[in-house]
Amino acid sequence: MNYLEELNEAQRNAVENTDGPSLVIAGAGSGKTRVLTYRIAHLLKQGARPGSILSLTFTNKAAREMKERIASIVGQQTARYLWMGTFHSIFARILRTESEVLGYPSNFTIYDTADSKSLLKAIIKEFKLDDKTYKPNVVSSRISAAKNSLITPAAYAQNAQVREYDMSIRMPRIAEIYKEYARRCFLAGAMDFDDLLLKTNILFRDHKDILKKYQERFDYVLVDEYQDTNFAQYLIVKNLAATHKNLCVVGDDAQSIYSFRGARIENILNFQKDYPEHQVYKLEQNYRSTQTIVNAANSIIQKNKRQLPKTVYSENDQGNKIKVFSALTDNEEGYLVANEISETRMRQHYKYADYAILYRTNAQSRIFEEALRKRNIPYKIYGGLSFYQRKEIKDLLSYFRLVINPKDNEALKRIINYPARGIGATTLSKLEQAALDNGVSIFEIIEQSGTNNHAALNKGLLSKVQQFVALILQFQEKAVLNDAYEMASEIATQTNIIKDLYKDQTPEGLSRFENIQELLNGIQEFSINAREEGQPNLLANYMEDVALLTDQDSEKEEDMDKVTLMTVHSSKGLEFKNVFIVGVEENLFPSSQFGNITPEAFEEERRLFYVALTRAEENAYLSFAKQRYRWGKLDFCNPSRFITEVDEQYLDMPDEADFNFDELPTEGQAIQKQSFGKTGTVGRRPTTTDQPGMKQKLVQLRQAKQRSQNFDGDDPRDIQTGMMVEHQRFGKGKVLQVEGSFPNLKATVFFQNAGQKQLLLKFAKLKIV
DNA sequence: CTCACAAGCGTTTTT
DNA sequence: CGCTTGTGAG
Numbered sequence: 164m165n166y167l168e169e170l171n172e173a174q175r176n177a178v179e180n181t182d183g184p185s186l187v188i189a190g191a192g193s194g195k196t197r198v199l200t201y202r203i204a205h206l207l208k209q210g211a212r213p214g215s216i217l218s219l220t221f222t223n224k225a226a227r228e229m230k231e232r233i234a235s236i237v238g239q240q241t242a243r244y245l246w247m248g249t250f251h252s253i254f255a256r257i258l259r260t261e262s263e264v265l266g267y268p269s270n271f272t273i274y275d276t277a278d279s280k281s282l283l284k285a286i287i288k289e290f291k292l293d294d295k296t297y298k299p300n301v302v303s304s305r306i307s308a309a310k311n312s313l314i315t316p317a318a319y320a321q322n323a324q325v326r327e328y329d330m331s332i333r334m335p336r337i338a339e340i341y342k343e344y345a346r347r348c349f350l351a352g353a354m355d356f357d358d359l360l361l362k363t364n365i366l367f368r369d370h371k372d373i374l375k376k377y378q379e380r381f382d383y384v385l386v387d388e389y390q391d392t393n394f395a396q397y398l399i400v401k402n403l404a405a406t407h408k409n410l411c412v413v414g415d416d417a418q419s420i421y422s423f424r425g426a427r428i429e430n431i432l433n434f435q436k437d438y439p440e441h442q443v444y445k446l447e448q449n450y451r452s453t454q455t456i457v458n459a460a461n462s463i464i465q466k467n468k469r470q471l472p473k474t475v476y477s478e479n480d481q482g483n484k485i486k487v488f489s490a491l492t493d494n495e496e497g498y499l500v501a502n503e504i505s506e507t508r509m510r511q512h513y514k515y516a517d518y519a520i521l522y523r524t525n526a527q528s529r530i531f532e533e534a535l536r537k538r539n540i541p542y543k544i545y546g547g548l549s550f551y552q553r554k555e556i557k558d559l560l561s562y563f564r565l566v567i568n569p570k571d572n573e574a575l576k577r578i579i580n581y582p583a584r585g586i587g588a589t590t591l592s593k594l595e596q597a598a599l600d601n602g603v604s605i606f607e608i609i610e611q612s613g614t615n616n617h618a619a620l621n622k623g624l625l626s627k628v629q630q631f632v633a634l635i636l637q638f639q640e641k642a643v644l645n646d647a648y649e650m651a652s653e654i655a656t657q658t659n660i661i662k663d664l665y666k667d668q669t670p671e672g673l674s675r676f677e678n679i680q681e682l683l684n685g686i687q688e689f690s691i692n693a694r695e696e697g698q699p700n701l702l703a704n705y706m707e708d709v710a711l712l713t714d715q716d717s718e719k720e721e722d723m724d725k726v727t728l729m730t731v732h733s734s735k736g737l738e739f740k741n742v743f744i745v746g747v748e749e750n751l752f753p754s755s756q757f758g759n760i761t762p763e764a765f766e767e768e769r770r771l772f773y774v775a776l777t778r779a780e781e782n783a784y785l786s787f788a789k790q791r792y793r794w795g796k797l798d799f800c801n802p803s804r805f806i807t808e809v810d811e812q813y814l815d816m817p818d819e820a821d822f823n824f825d826e827l828p829t830e831g832q833a834i835q836k837q838s839f840g841k842t843g844t845v846g847r848r849p850t851t852t853d854q855p856g857m858k859q860k861l862v863q864l865r866q867a868k869q870r871s872q873n874f875d876g877d878d879p880r881d882i883q884t885g886m887m888v889e890h891q892r893f894g895k896g897k898v899l900q901v902e903g904s905f906p907n908l909k910a911t912v913f914f915q916n917a918g919q920k921q922l923l924l925k926f927a928k929l930k931i932v
Numbered sequence: 933c934t935c936a937c938a939a940g941c942g943t944t945t946t947t
Numbered sequence: 948c949g950c951t952t953g954t955g956a957g
Contacts, residue, residue: 221947251947276946356947423945524944546946580933587933711947732945771945792948793943939953 166201166236170194177444178202181209181383184404184438186431187413190475191460191777192451192738199387199413200229203245204236206383213244217403218385219396220249223712225387225736246381250396251356252711254363257377258354259707264370265362270567270703272353273710277552278573279303279344279355285595286343290336297334305329306341310357311393311425313364316342351604352570360395367402378406389414389434393425401437410438416471417464420732420771422763432471447475449777451738453482456783459813460776466808467766484815485776485783487806493791497534500743500786504726505538507741507782515541517740519727521775527746528728530791535726545729549713555664555675556682560709562654566638567703570604582663585627593618594628606632634658647705648690652683731775742779744772747787748800772805879908881931888912888929895932 167175174194177187178201189195199218206216220226226248234242246253255273262269274282283299283306309319319325320338329337348354354362367374384404386392389412392400404410412434419428435441449457457477464470488503490496504518520531525546535542550556558581564574576595580586597617598605608617609628616625634657642650655661664676686705693700727739776783787802806814882888886898896914903909910929 223947249947359947420945424947526943583934585933589933713947730945933957935955935957937954937956939951941951942949 166204170197170201171448173444173446173448174198174201177446178205180442180444181206181411182409184408184434184441185411185444186434186438186441187411187444187446188471188473189413189415189446190449190473191415191418191774192449192457193446193475194450195387195413195415195446196225196229196232196736198446199385200232200236202411203229203233203385207233207237207241211382213241214246215380215382216385217246217253217381217383218387219253219400220247220387221391222736223249223252226252229387249711250392250399251359252708254399255359255708255711258359258362258366261366261370261373264373265366266349267354267362268352268568268570270352270706272351272564272568272571272574273359274348274353274355274573275552275710276303276356277557278353279348281573281576282347283340283344286340286347289599290340290343292336297336297340301332302334302337302340305334305337306344307357308425309341310361311395313361313395313398315361315365316345347572350570350602351572352568353573357395360393360399363399364395364402367399374402375406377403382407383409384411386410386412387414388418390416390419390428390431391421391426392430393427395425397427397430408438408440416469417467417770418735418774420735420767420774422767428469432469445473447473449475449477450479451780452477452777453479453781455482455484455813456776456779459485459783459809460773462810462813463769463776463805463808464773467769469763469766483782485785485809485813486815487817488784488786489802489817490786490788491790493530493788494534496745496786496788496791497530500531500745500784501534501538501540503743503784504535504540504741513740515724515726518743519729519734519737519739519741519778520743520745521729521731521734521778522744522746523731523771525730531728531745540726541724542726542728545727545733550678550681551709551712553675553678555660555678559651559655559660559679559682560706562635562638562658562660563651563702563706565606565635566642566650566654567706569606569635569639572598572605575605578658579628579631582659584631586624586631590618590620590624590628593620606635610636642702645702646690646694646700647702648683648687650702651686651705655679655683731771734778735774738778738780740780741782741784742775743784743786744775745786746791747785747803747806748791769805769808772803879929882908882910882929887932889932890914890929 167178170178171194174197177185177198181202187195187198189198203216203218207213218226218229220229230242230245230247233245248256258265258267259269259271262271280299280303283302284294287294287297287299287302305325309325314322314325316338319341326335326338329335348358367377381403384400384407386400391414400410400412412431414431416428416431419426419431422428435443452460454477457475461475486503488496488499490499500520504515507513508515508518520528520542522528522531528544528546532542532544551560558578561574561577564571565578568574572595576591579591594605594608598608601608601617609632612618612620612625612629620628638650638654638657641653645653661676661679664672664679666672667675686702689705690700692698693704698704727737731744785806787806788800790797790799792798882898882901884898884901887895888898889895890912896912898910898912900911901908902911912929
């Protein structure tokens with residue numbers, strides 16, 4: 164039992180008391196993962212069957228890491244039978260087993276956000292609604308929110324509250340759209356992300372025998388990051404744990420930052436009421452950070468009203484104060500950060516991997532990429548476009564999807580004319596209409612078109628679409644025999660996708676080609692692994708959870724010693740010796756431009772700040788710029804009010820007090836009650852330029868920008884064909900051609916690293932080397 | 933139907 | 948700026 168000796172008292176209690184409902188409140192850096200893994204290992208050592216333990220996480224990465232750690236204690240053979248994974252992957256698995264009673268095929272497709280938006284767009288168009296009023300993004304988030312709160316289309320139509328809200332945003336027909344969307348998903352044999360949870364709940368609600376089976380199967384249920392569960396997840400957990408009551412939830416209310424996707428902090432706040440016979444374990448000692456960082460983070464979070472009482476403390480060194488960088492421009496901010504990294508790395512012998520730059524939105528990464536590149540500092544970026552979202556990958560995956568589930572209309576629409584087969588938009592919409600009229604899938608319409616030409620296609624088109632169907636049918640036959648890799652590469656070649664991409668010798672084309680190769684390699688790996696483990700290795704098996712994979716699931720060797728750039732959200736659960744929290748401006752922390760900030764949202768911004776700070780082990784930095792470019796427009800910014808909320812004694816403010824914090828609006832000014840009656844809704848912040856003193860500064864700032872602009876690139880008129888030039892982001896390259904007349908000079912440049920680019924010189928600043 | 937160019941719009945955060 | 952969508956000629 165030596166692993167128990169590695170734990171402090173609170174941790175050991177949480178590990179050893181395995182029966183009944185338990186709430187583990189795990190402060191930042193308090194060894195949460197250790198408790199969770201040891202608790203499961205402990206259960207196994209006590210004789211629990213691995214198949215009777217269900218443990219739910221939010222990311223694949225967390226699940227995988229935990230599984231590895233448990234395997235290293237109890238052995239691979241035991242660990243592999245644990246039910247461990249994300250909510251979505253576990254319940255997708257259960258839904259595939261039980262799909263029949265819901266009327267779904269077991270090989271149902273999982274629509275990703277792009278698929279469901281494309282379907283919504285089509286529906287909005289069919290309803291003859293204006294897509295400027297009915298923005299697919301907004302409709303999609305309304306439907307998603309409904310699903311997360313377990314509101315079915317029928318319930319939605321009856322629910323006065325949501326209907327009233329829909330009226331207020333002038334979208335009264337969302338209920339109908341929702342209903343149609345659900346119907347079409349069902350017809351296509353598809354579920355979206357939210358359906359995986361909604362349908363699980365429906366399954367458990369309507370089929371008590373099935374619920375009972377799983378209730379009895381899972382003697383122990385563990386949930387990680389419980390503060391991030393939404394209502395659908397909450398109810399699933401509650402149902403599954405109802406028989407044995409051995410539910411252990413682990414989380415930290417101070418790190419609840421996902422309300423935008425339906426997470427309810429109430430779930431953890433109310434746990435003790437929900438389970439009166441519960442035990443509470445508080446993990447309060449932080450092993451990660453210096454005292455300064457822990458105390459500073461506490462000083463922000465303590466201003467929040469809704470939270471569970473706890474005192475997180477550190478017994479590590481006191482450490483350095485949190486350094487605040489106040490930059491004049493966004494470029495200067497990047498420079499300051501890059502500079503600090505170079506300097507401290509040399510002085511303190513840090514590795515690059517000891518540094519992280521955290522920002523609010525992915526779009527903010529650019530400035531720092533540029534600054535790091537200039538100094539030759541290696542970096543890696545998380546987020547942005549995922550591998551599985553790339554066009555070429557989605558195209559090939561769509562072929563796989565259609566082969567496995569021919570009713571998958573979204574997949575069909577994507578590839579019926581890729582590579583080009585002469586089947587254009589008009590033909591496709593005829594087919595779609597015919598499918599709708601007959602209540603079948605597009606594929607079925609084409610399949611029957613020999614005997615029954617519903618879409619009234621002419622001879623030429625008829626033969627084209629039938630060729631397409633024959634191709635897919637031929638794959639379908641083979642797909643039940645061949646392994647995933649054979650099948651995938653056959654599809655990739657026979658459809659001419661490989662040829663098509665190979666033809667394209669531009670750098671972008673090459674990278675697309677490589678991506679396809681990488682995907683095929685991944686599938687090969689899957690095939691081999693599955694065969695070795697005696698698992699089925701058909702293409703359908705590979706496709707089962709590919710929709711639930713994200714980029715962060717594949718860390719490569721080459722990414723070893725690099726500075727990490729990521730959003731605060733995706734940094735949760737990670738730690739770095741040095742953390743830069745950048746872009747800490749009033750309109751980013753919190754972001755005010757997206758309508759009203761409720762007090763709840765405001766508290767969440769504080770928690771976001773808290774999460775960011777507590778990633779740091781040794782040094783934390785805050786930086787902001789007073790002006791920055793967004794969408795090509797100049798913005799003037801105030802530093803975030805949250806900086807002033809940090810207890811001063813922990814801050815190392817810049818010497819030149821060139822920024823007057825007194826100008827910051829006070830809470831009363833900043834949060835004005837809106838007049839239109841909604842209680843608790845607070846107003847939009849006044850814009851920065853409206854604030855006193857800002858107008859005079861405007862001139863100074865503009866001049867500074869002018870200077871930095873001149874400094875950065877050479878005069879466009881000096882750029883000539885044949886010159887070697889340097890671009891901020893693309894690096895060095897050769898000018899192939901210059902055309903147009905000043906100021907609208909255009910240059911074609913071939914960059915060594917980024918390939919050929921067309922640049923508008925007044926925007927893309929080039930330096931002559 | 934396909935390609936090339938023009939216009940317009942956007943940026944939380946993610947399974 | 949950079950990406951997606953719309954429009955018009957071939």
